[in-house]
Amino acid sequence: MADALLVVEQLEVVYQRVITAVQGVSLRVEKGQIVALLGTNGAGKTTTLRAISGFIGMDDARVTEGTVTYKGERIENLPPHGVTSLGIVLVPERQKVFENLTVAENLDANVARVVKGFDRKRLAASVYEYFPALARLRSREAGYLSGGERQMLGIGAALMCAPEMLLVDELSLGLSPIMVSELMQRLLAIRRELGTTILLVEQNAQVALDIADYGYVIENGRIVLDGTPERLSSHQDIKEFYLGGGSTRRSYRDVKQYRRSRRWYG
Amino acid sequence: MQLTINIVVLAAIYALICCGYVLIYRVSRVMSLAHGELMMLGAYGLFATAGTFSGHPLIAIAVAAVLATMVGVLVYVALMRSMTGEAVLAAVLATIALGIFLRGAMVLVWSAQEQHPIRLLGWTNSAVSIGETARISAAALVLVVVTALAYLSLYFFLKYTVWGIRMRAAGQNPLLAAQRGIGLHGIYALAWALATFTGGIAGMLIASDTALDQTMIIIGLKAFPAALVGGLDSLLGALIGSLIVAAAEVLMIHYIDPLLADVVPFFVLLVFLIVRPWGLYGSKEELDRV
Ligand SMILES: Nc1ncnc2c1ncn2[C@@H]1O[C@H](COP(=O)(O)OP(=O)(O)OP(=O)(O)O)[C@@H](O)[C@H]1O
Numbered sequence: 001m002a003d004a005l006l007v008v009e010q011l012e013v014v015y016q017r018v019i020t021a022v023q024g025v026s027l028r029v030e031k032g033q034i035v036a037l038l039g040t041n042g043a044g045k046t047t048t049l050r051a052i053s054g055f056i057g058m059d060d061a062r063v064t065e066g067t068v069t070y071k072g073e074r075i076e077n078l079p080p081h082g083v084t085s086l087g088i089v090l091v092p093e094r095q096k097v098f099e100n101l102t103v104a105e106n107l108d109a110n111v112a113r114v115v116k117g118f119d120r121k122r123l124a125a126s127v128y129e130y131f132p133a134l135a136r137l138r139s140r141e142a143g144y145l146s147g148g149e150r151q152m153l154g155i156g157a158a159l160m161c162a163p164e165m166l167l168v169d170e171l172s173l174g175l176s177p178i179m180v181s182e183l184m185q186r187l188l189a190i191r192r193e194l195g196t197t198i199l200l201v202e203q204n205a206q207v208a209l210d211i212a213d214y215g216y217v218i219e220n221g222r223i224v225l226d227g228t229p230e231r232l233s234s235h236q237d238i239k240e241f242y243l244g245g246g247s248t249r250r251s252y253r254d255v256k257q258y259r260r261s262r263r264w265y266g
Numbered sequence: 267m268q269l270t271i272n273i274v275v276l277a278a279i280y281a282l283i284c285c286g287y288v289l290i291y292r293v294s295r296v297m298s299l300a301h302g303e304l305m306m307l308g309a310y311g312l313f314a315t316a317g318t319f320s321g322h323p324l325i326a327i328a329v330a331a332v333l334a335t336m337v338g339v340l341v342y343v344a345l346m347r348s349m350t351g352e353a354v355l356a357a358v359l360a361t362i363a364l365g366i367f368l369r370g371a372m373v374l375v376w377s378a379q380e381q382h383p384i385r386l387l388g389w390t391n392s393a394v395s396i397g398e399t400a401r402i403s404a405a406a407l408v409l410v411v412v413t414a415l416a417y418l419s420l421y422f423f424l425k426y427t428v429w430g431i432r433m434r435a436a437g438q439n440p441l442l443a444a445q446r447g448i449g450l451h452g453i454y455a456l457a458w459a460l461a462t463f464t465g466g467i468a469g470m471l472i473a474s475d476t477a478l479d480q481t482m483i484i485i486g487l488k489a490f491p492a493a494l495v496g497g498l499d500s501l502l503g504a505l506i507g508s509l510i511v512a513a514a515e516v517l518m519i520h521y522i523d524p525l526l527a528d529v530v531p532f533f534v535l536l537v538f539l540i541v542r543p544w545g546l547y548g549s550k551e552e553l554d555r556v
């Protein structure tokens with residue numbers, strides 16, 4: 001129970017002192033797992049990840065309730081660079097590269113977690129191995145990269161922080177299905193070879209559940225469902241709203257509130 | 267010839283002062299309007315150390331330079347740090363308040379009397395002849411060399427060292443920089459330290475060339491248009507802006523009226539604000555690419 005790598009408990013986040021974006025989100029991620037956090041637009045996925053990775057003053061956001069625990073240490077009020085130095089690194093949804101820096105500089109800028117025998121050059125080399133496309137673009141300004149290349153650079157730069165855990169926000173955003181499955185395979189390889197734990201936020205439930213070990217569904221700032229990928233994909237409501245299947249088309253409002261399923265994990 | 271030398275010297279003065287404006291603006295979007303005062307504080311620092319370590323001019327200069335650097339860190343930690351993440355205007359106002367405070371404090375401590383730190387160091391500011399007719403004072407010559415060195419080292423620092431790259435990264439996107447493990451406070455303190463270091467050196471050299479009194483604040487103020495003309499976030503722009511402003515000023519003084527000296531930089535600035543509001547090398551409105 002208590003030995004999960006990351007435990008989020010009853011998290012509540014308020015923007016600008018009045019807008020509650022997340023209320024009572026709880027989730028846990030075991031070491032070495034890939035966990036998917038699914039939900040529609042505005043459900044609170046990004047807010048949850050941002051709360052884990054830390055806010056800065058100009059976000060005007062605050063964790064008002066609940067806790068985030070990483071390796072037994074409370075981190076909900078740490079600044080982002082503090083969280084990063086503990087080993088949790090976010091690949092943000094939107095601004096994930098420094099546009100006026102070259103690809104190589106984007107990799108160099110990061111401050112890595114303190115690890116024994118850390119070698120920046122070797123790590124950079126392995127990033128270029130995971131994403132060969134970046135190697136050709138080394139001296140290109142990141143502002144000119146395509147969406148897919150940006151996503152690769154976002155992940156690559158996060159790897160330069162020597163993370164134990166990656167938080168990835170909408171890998172699939174604006175990318176072709178081929179690029180998405182390609183990147184998902186890269187994440188699997190990263191987990192396999194570097195042992196990195198991954199919390200993956202997605203609207204595209206199918207691609208996320210394909211590689212995940214466990215999944216949560218968030219709606220209106222609350223976790224409404226969680227379970228193994230098999231269980232989630234076979235769930236009627238998930239089928240209908242996230243996987244595009246389902247028997248009859250019902251309007252979104254007609255659906256009764258998801259039955260809060262009991263956790264049968266961990 | 268003499269005119270060219272005058273332009274180069276004045277441009278070097280402005281440029282050395284400008285790198286402080288540019289560094290701070292570049293990382294934090296804050297215009298430090300206390301720069302003239304901080305520069306003067308650096309000069310008084312030399313005045314003080316020259317008195318303390320009399321007979322050891324090099325030690326006095328080194329200690330004064332270290333003090334000037336520490337002042338920057340202190341200003342950031344004590345005052346600007348709490349402004350991080352607040353509206354930029356609040357931070358700019360804080361620098362104005364700091365400037366007023368420093369001005370008053372310096373008059374109290376050192377009086378408004380003209381001082382000559384170089385004499386305390388035991389040196390004289392003799393003139394060097396260049397060619398047949400032109401002359402340059404030793405202090406001005408050193409200033410030109412120091413400015414060139416400062417710009418070269420800053421260029422290499424920002425371009426090729428990890429901390430320089432981090433500084434640029436933090437200036438572009440502080441949130442992402444923090445998420446990538448870069449401590450913003452460290453970067454901002456570093457920018458302030460570099461700014462008061464270069465500004466302090468500029469103050470010391472100007473005080474050595476002419477004298478140390480309240481007019482130094484005006485010189486600091488006149489350098490601000492040079493930085494703005496260059497675009498405020500580019501070192502190359504600051505260099506060229508300094509040249510333009512210095513050339514305009516020297517030529518106006520020579521051909522029209524010496525009384526114009528203090529007005530010219532602001533006049534040049536006005537022209538630029540109309541023609542090219544983002545400055546020579548400043549970034550235009552950033553395009554959002556998705
Ligand atoms: N900076 C902010 N200030 C105020 N409200 C915000 C802010 N950021 C997000 N919100 C609000 O919080 C809610 C949750 O937003 P969030 O970005 O977490 O959703 P999301 O699940 O990531 O959605 P998407 O899939 O569209 O990215 C939304 O209603 C949004 O309008």
Ligand SMILES: [Mg+2]
Binds near residue numbers: 169170
């Ligand atoms: Mg989002």
